[in-house]
Amino acid sequence: MEGTTTMNRRFACTTGDLDPGESMTVPGEVKIALHRTEDGEFFATADTCSHEEWSLGEDSDLEDDELICPLHMARFNLRTGEPTCFPATIALKTYAVEVEGDDVYVVA
């Protein structure tokens, strides 16, 4: 199991790099947005909003377990990627996050 995840995972940041309530974009072939809720939990989703072109890692807002796109106020559940209000109707792809010590990895 370790082998398969290691192959597809990439280093995102250290836990100190991302404050609670903040998001960032993890560069790579497929851009991934890494989010850290106010409670400190990490989640990863597709970086581009499913409604219209916008980087959710660059700019988005977290509220409880929801992610809000600042372009048109689409909301998504961080755990499932499902949209929770209009205008989005398509789920965001979600990715697993692995925290090892201070290092945070996303599994693409």
Next chain:
Amino acid sequence: MSSPDPTLDTANDTRKVLVVGASVAGVRTVQALRSAGFTGVITVLGAERHFPYDKPPISKEMLSSESTGEPVPLLTEDDVAKLDVELRLGAAAVRLDPAAKVVTTEDGEAHAYDVLVIATGASARNLPSGEGLAGVHTLRNAEDAVQLRSELAPGRKAVVVGAGFIGAEFAAAARAWDVDVTVVEAQPIPLAHILGDRIGAELGGLHELHGATLMTGVTTKRLVGETRVEAVELSDGRTLPADIVVVGIGAEPATAWLKGSGLPVSNGIDCEASLEVTGFPDVYAAGDVARPLHFLYGEPVRIEHWTNANDHAALVASSILGTPVPRPALPYVWSDQYGHRIQIIGLPSRGELVLTRGSAATGNLVAAYAGPDGVLVGALVLGNPRMLMKCRKAVMKSVHHADFERDLPAAS
């Protein structure tokens, strides 16, 4: 959208839902009903012949020389099939009989319903002398945008009546075509009635920065021309030659067809926070036409924003089906002008300007507004979505502006 609640029997709900209006509020209502598991008959009546299309591009992408100028569809033919909805286009509603539960369309056909959703939106105001004069345009629907775009060409002269968002977005789009643009605004400062003098002046300044002429404190006296507009006569005696006139002086809720129905219509349709029309069970209003009690402001508010139509669609579906009420959202609107994105959260008109950072000219402006008690009621940003989201949270949590300012990072 949220999953159907297994305790509610939406799948065996056989009510017939009639939605009048096939734009954002109407179409999204159908999507919300279906995603909640409702399997009853749904019919949508649309006054326009166009397949349902999205509204924001009308004054943005549809006017751009870089686009095809085609309307942006709200859904696909495949979506319509999946939604199992009877979509009647070119079917303007002309009469409502709430006792008999029947809506009559222009062609005389009677449409019976168990539940009615009124989502007829708002119609653009025109100048009295503008009706029937070629070259004079309002900008509210796809046909308006198609016609207006066909008139744009380098060197033509456009006069824009009204420096609100529609007028400003048209002016910006026309400047990109190298049209010679003059914007005429009745107020001494554009948008001052909703954003105050300082921020209104900042945004009005964008016109001059991008080669348009802005004339303020002056109104339109008369449009000159026999069959086609030739000039605009102003209240101060000046005359502006014009090939194109765009009238952007606001919109009126489309409620004329409800005359005689007994529904409570004043500035829009009065409804409860649930969007049920006051005194009329089984009749709901959504979008631009609805004037519900607002959860945050505690009084009836009618909002013509695109996001409001989306929010109302989800709310009206939950009210009809008895499913959980969606999380309330603040009023939100954006505008694209001269390459800048302006975003407004909350209702700045309910307060005074209490904080300003940056400027429109530098492409980064933040303005926050607070009520008499110092609590934030709204904010505007230009080119700063991150600050917009900070302001959104602060308005939602009724934060005092002094606390908000203290917690702001120095550089934002």
